[in-house]
Amino acid sequence: MPGVRSVAAGFWVGAGSRDEPVELAGVSHFLEHLLFKGTATRSARDIAEAVDEVGGDLNAFTTKEYTAFEVRLLADQLDLGLDILSDIIWSPSFRAEEVEAERSVIIEEILMARDEPGDLVHDLFAEAVFPSHPLGRSTLGTEESIDGMARADIEAFHGARYQPADIVVAVAGAVDHDAVVAAVDKGFAGRTGTVAPDRLPAPERRAGRLVQTRATEQAHLVLGVRTPGSLDEDRIALEVVTQALGGGISSRLFQEVRERRGLAYCVYSYRCSYTDAGAMAFYAGTAPKNAAEVIEIFHAELDRLASVGLSERELAIAKGQVRGSTVLGLEDTGARMNRLGRAQMVHGQVRPLDDLLADIDAVSAGDVARVAAGIAAEPRALAAIGPFADSDLP
Numbered sequence: 032m033p034g035v036r037s038v039a040a041g042f043w044v045g046a047g048s049r050d051e052p053v054e055l056a057g058v059s060h061f062l063e064h065l066l067f068k069g070t071a072t073r074s075a076r077d078i079a080e081a082v083d084e085v086g087g088d089l090n091a092f093t094t095k096e097y098t099a100f101e102v103r104l105l106a107d108q109l110d111l112g113l114d115i116l117s118d119i120i121w122s123p124s125f126r127a128e129e130v131e132a133e134r135s136v137i138i139e140e141i142l143m144a145r146d147e148p149g150d151l152v153h154d155l156f157a158e159a160v161f162p163s164h165p166l167g168r169s170t171l172g173t174e175e176s177i178d179g180m181a182r183a184d185i186e187a188f189h190g191a192r193y194q195p196a197d198i199v200v201a202v203a204g205a206v207d208h209d210a211v212v213a214a215v216d217k218g219f220a221g222r223t224g225t226v227a228p229d230r231l232p233a234p235e236r237r238a239g240r241l242v243q244t245r246a247t248e249q250a251h252l253v254l255g256v257r258t259p260g261s262l263d264e265d266r267i268a269l270e271v272v273t274q275a276l277g278g279g280i281s282s283r284l285f286q287e288v289r290e291r292r293g294l295a296y297c298v299y300s301y302r303c304s305y306t307d308a309g310a311m312a313f314y315a316g317t318a319p320k321n322a323a324e325v326i327e328i329f330h331a332e333l334d335r336l337a338s339v340g341l342s343e344r345e346l347a348i349a350k351g352q353v354r355g356s357t358v359l360g361l362e363d364t365g366a367r368m369n370r371l372g373r374a375q376m377v378h379g380q381v382r383p384l385d386d387l388l389a390d391i392d393a394v395s396a397g398d399v400a401r402v403a404a405g406i407a408a409e410p411r412a413l414a415a416i417g418p419f420a421d422s423d424l425p
Contacts, residue, residue, distance in 0.1 A: 032364060038109045038204035039368035040211075041101035042116050043376045045199075045227055046192035048170040049095045049305070055180060056165075057172015058188045060093040061137060065185065066100065066119040067091070068129040075129065078115060085111060093170045096305055097376050103365055106205035110214055113202075117218025120193060130182045138178070141171050148251045148416040149316060151243075155414035156253040157303070159239035160310045165231065194224030201372035204364035233260070233308035238412035242421040250322035250417030254329040255312030256409035261304045261377050265405075267353075267390050268398040269302060272406075273311050275341050275349035276300045276332060283332055283345075284313060292328075294321045306377065311406065319417045326413070326425050337407030340399050353391050358384070 047059050067089070068075045082089045087104030100120065102112040144150055154169045161167035172180075202211050236257050258269055277284035277300025288298045298315040313329045341349070361367050361384070374381040415424060 032204050032367060035204050035364060036106055037103060037364050038106050038112070038202060038206050039101060039103045039364040040109065040112050040116060040202045041099050041200070041368050041372045042120050043199040043201060043372040044098045044100075044120070044193055045096070045197035045376060046188075047094045047096045047098055048168055048172075049165045049230060050192060050227070051165060051168075051172075051188075053165075053168075054176065055172075055184055055188060056168055056176040057137070057170070058180060058185055059098050059192075060170050060172065061133065061177065061180060061185055062189055063091045063093045063098055063100070064133045064137060065125060065130065066123050068133060069124045069126055070118045070122040071124055072122070073115075073118060078119070081111065081115060087112065089115070095166055095170060097373075099369075099372060101365070101368065109202070109206060109211070113211070113214040113218060117215070120198070121218065121220070121222065123189065125182055125186050125189075127182060130185065134177060134180075137171065138174055141169075141174055141177070144169070144171060148243075148245060148247050148249075152251040152253050152414050152416045153312075153314070155241045155243065155416070156255060156310075156312055156412060159241045159412040159414050160255060160257060160312075161234055161308070162237065162239045164234040166233065166305060166308065192227060194227060195219060195222050196224055197227045199372050199375045201368045201375065203367035203371060230306075233305070236409060238410035240413045240421070241415075242413070242419070242424060243416045244418065244420060245416055246418050247319075247416060249316045250319045250325075250415065250419070251314075251316050252322060252325055252329070252417075253312050253314050253414045254326060254333075254411060255310050256333070256406050256411055258302065258304075258309040258311050258406065258409075260307045260309045262306055263309075265398065265402055266304065266309075267387075268394045268402045269309070269311065271346070271349045271353055271391065271394045272336070272341070272399055272402050273300050273302045274352050275345045276311075276336065277313055278349070279352050281348055283335075284315075284328075287332070288315055288317075288325060288328055292324075294318075294325055294328075298325075310412075319419055322415065322417060322419060323423065323425055326415075330411070330425070333406065333411070336403045340396060340403055343396070346394070346396065346399060350391055350394060354388055357387065357391070 158167040
């Protein structure tokens with residue numbers, strides 16, 4: 032990236048909460064924490080001080096299909112960053128005292144998430160739309176699974192899933208490609224390994240309904256449907272449709288729920304996408320007395336999409352928004368590195384940005400109609416949290 036003086040580097044591991052047996056729910060996220068807690072040659076403090084000393088930033092995140100470890104620092108410190116990432120990925124110490132300390136931290140994280148109904152409702156929706164399947168579980172796991180997880184279980188999961196064949200290294204910024212390859216090769220030190228086992232296929236299409244009665248000030252509502260996954264040819268058309276329905280201030284949901292009826296401050300649509308499955312959902316936070324009306328609006332907008340599609344103007348606006356967010360989201364090294372890592376991990380290739388923009392421009396009214404027909408045929412899943420009973424909601 033000409034003109035920048037920094038780099039972002041990430042190790043993307045093809046293992047997430049989808050790959051966990053139920054008794055080890057949350058082990059990928061547990062590993063994400065533990066790998067920063069020391070290696071054979073570095074303590075957790077050594078790692079933290081080494082990155083802070085050069086003004087860097089070390090972070091990680093866990094998803095349902097992969098876990099990423101990333102560092103951002105000045106370009107002349109890239110070797111240090113790659114050395115630390117290689118060390119934590121390949122040589123974690125799993126010291127007993129660190130495992131127990133992080134166990135307590137993660138349980139606190141689970142309790143904190145439970146206290147945030149605006150976040151928790153999305154976990155409930157995942158459970159409703161992917162019932163009895165790892166895709167429906169929280170990446171954090173449960174108190175019971177984290178409490179019952181032995182150090183040996185975590186170490187065995189790392190040994191089985193953190194394999195060279197299932198790891199992508201992505202780097203963006205002021206970098207020399209050959210120097211990066213040499214540094215990564217040195218960190219791998221000739222390791223070999225097996226390819227990860229096949230994943231449990233996505234569940235059959237059926238939708239659940241989960242309503243949690245709580246004395247909250249607002250009702251938190253999510254209604255949605257199953258959609259095709261990240262590899263489907265309609266994925267870009269789905270993104271455009273999602274944007275038109277609730278992605279901006281001109282979107283149907285924003286205009287109907289907030290601007291015309293004044294029922295919510297926060298209302299939007301979103302899409303979650305996995306290799307072989309996905310979902311599109313509507314969210315709103317509203318006064319409990321308005322919950323039923325908002326849910327009815329959600330249903331009506333899904334019905335209207337199926338019956339009339341999008342107008343030419345709506346389609347043009349949505350395509351412009353997707354184009355803009357795609358480009359504007361790639362203006363820094365961290366975002367560029369994340370695009371590289373995710374694209375290679377999920378799609379096995381990194382398509383040129385201009386090709387992606389051309390695909391967005393090419394989305395047609397016919398594509399929208401096809402996507403809308405698929406959405407209309409799907410059962411609808413509902414998740415709600417608020418001071419009401421299931422029978423109070425449509």
